Structure formats: structure tokens, C-alpha cells
Amino acid sequence: MSETQRKLTTIFAADVQDYTRLMGADEEGTLAMLKHYRDAMSRLIASHGGRVVNTWGDGLLADFPSVVEAVRAAIDVQNELAGKNAARPTDGRMLFRIGINLGDVIVEGEDIYGDGVNIAARLQASAPAGGIVISNTVYDQVRNKVAVGFDFLGALEMKNIADAVPSYAVRIGTVGAEPQKPAAAPERPVEMPKPRPVAPRGRLRKLGAILAVIGAMLVIINIASWQGEFWAVWPLLAFAFVAAMTWVRMQDRFDPRVAAFAVIGVGIVAINMLTWHGTFWAIWPLLGLSVAAGIRWAMRD
Known part of the structure; x- marks a missing residue:
């Protein structure tokens, strides 16, 4: 055996x-x-x-x-x-x-x-x-x-x-085509036929629905136990970040890493605004993310 x-x-x-x-x-x-x-x-x-x-x-x-x-x-x-x-x-x-x-x-x-x-x-x-x-x-x-x-x-x-x-x-060149014959005109590149991509959007919709239900429950709990602070904004921000990063991973229209840098930048700005004490400190991490995104864009295939 x-x-x-x-x-x-x-x-x-x-x-x-x-x-x-x-x-x-x-x-x-x-x-x-x-x-x-x-x-x-x-x-x-x-x-x-x-x-x-x-x-x-x-x-x-x-x-x-x-x-x-x-x-x-x-x-x-x-x-x-x-x-x-x-x-x-x-x-x-x-x-x-x-x-x-x-x-x-x-x-x-x-x-x-x-x-x-x-x-x-x-x-x-x-x-x-x-x-x-x-x-x-x-x-x-x-x-x-x-x-x-x-x-x-x-x-x-x-x-x-x-x-x-x-x-x-x-x-690897012209796939399944006639053998090429010498010609005066320059060759035109022929792209291979592409299967139609199907992005798993159903999973994103399900995730969004789950996060929306949980977020709504947290808001209700926050209001029902109100003590002068809207603490539910933090888990809501976290849920939005997770949904945005999941959406970025499913895209093929742009570089996913550059898009992820953008999502992180928006999240940092949101935290800065929600904890505002008169200083826009988010400018420094945004500058670092911009440099990283620029390097990634320059080194793309």
C-alpha cells in the first residue's frame, strides 16, 4: 500500500x-x-x-x-x-x-x-x-x-x-495565429485573449453588511448608555478601514499597494480630526506615505 x-x-x-x-x-x-x-x-x-x-x-x-x-x-x-x-x-x-x-x-x-x-x-x-x-x-x-x-x-x-x-x-507572442510572413510594415504587438475576470464582489457586500449591522448596534448601545461621549466612532472608523482595505485588495484597476497607502492616509487624517487639539500632526505620516507611494509607483512593472 x-x-x-x-x-x-x-x-x-x-x-x-x-x-x-x-x-x-x-x-x-x-x-x-x-x-x-x-x-x-x-x-x-x-x-x-x-x-x-x-x-x-x-x-x-x-x-x-x-x-x-x-x-x-x-x-x-x-x-x-x-x-x-x-x-x-x-x-x-x-x-x-x-x-x-x-x-x-x-x-x-x-x-x-x-x-x-x-x-x-x-x-x-x-x-x-x-x-x-x-x-x-x-x-x-x-x-x-x-x-x-x-x-x-x-x-x-x-x-x-x-x-x-x-x-x-x-x-509569448501571437497565440494560435498564422505564421508570420516578411512585410515592410513594422509588426504590431498582438495581445493574448483574456478570460473575463470576475471579482469576488459578493464577499465584499457580505462583509459590508456584517460590519454595518455591528456598527448600527454599537451606535444604539452608545446612545442608550449615553454619558456625553460618542465612543462608537472608533469601532466605526475601524470597520470602515477594514472594508476599504478589503475593497482595495479586490481591485485590478490600480496598484493595490499605492491604494492601500491612500486608505491609511485617510484613516490617519480622520483620527487627527476626531482627536483635534489645534495641531494637524497628520501631515508628517502623510508625507511618509506619499514618499512610499511614489517609490512604489516609480518601481512598478
């Missing part, structure tokens, strides 16, 4: 776009092409220190001890397969979608299980044909170590996964 363990690993999930259509057009040819492409994929995975865990139908699951090597392997796979597809007619190309996640998994024999694997599979399903989508846990490890660009896709809701997963598309 195999021993069950847990480990932190990088999960690489891939499958074929429009596999059913390809099989319907030419079963034997599609199976031969799948074997040929999957052999190439397995070779590149092994060359980057990875291990093919399982294959099924048109899918492949692998894991890597290195996050960086997993992403490099995925890039090499898509580039090599793009070269193979270039010689084929458009409707006969076999395009893989790849998802990569860094997560804790259950190891049982040669197989791996758990949310880490499920997230990689959901990321793969969100990738465009010939593309790669990675989770934020992968992005944090490779953002300055791999010579490619990344497009933020937002926090993607995933079936049977409790929290939405911030995700990024790896920018």
Missing part, C-alpha cells in the same frame, strides 16, 4: 483545444499527432527537471520542484509546438492550453491530488489556444526571473475553489 504524503510543488496542466473537432475530422491522424506532440512536451518537461505525473485523453499533468523551470518549460513547449503547427493547415493544427500553479498537494504513489492540482486545471481551461496562464503564487516567484511579459487577468472564479485566484497570462 502506497504511503500518502504532502508536498509543495509546481503543477503543470495541459490539454488540447478543440480536441473533439480534430478527432471527428481524422481520428487516426489526430491520435498520431497527439502522441508526437506529447512526446515533445514530455522531453521538454524532463529537460527542465519536471516529471510527467499522468496523461489521459488529450491531457497531461506534470510537476516541477522549480517554479521558474516549470514556466520556462511551458514557454519552450508552446514555442516548439508553434513551429510544428506552422507547417500544418489552420484547421489541422493541434494547440495546447497550459495552466501552472504553485500549491500544496497530496502525494499518493506516483499521483498528486488536491486543490493545487484543481487550480492548475482551471487555469489551463482559462488559457487561450497556444497560451499559458499562471496563478499569482507562480507569478510572485517568476516575475523577475523569466524574460517574458505578463498580463493580469484579475481574480478568476473557479468551480469548487473557495476563493477567486488572481491570475496572469504569459505573453
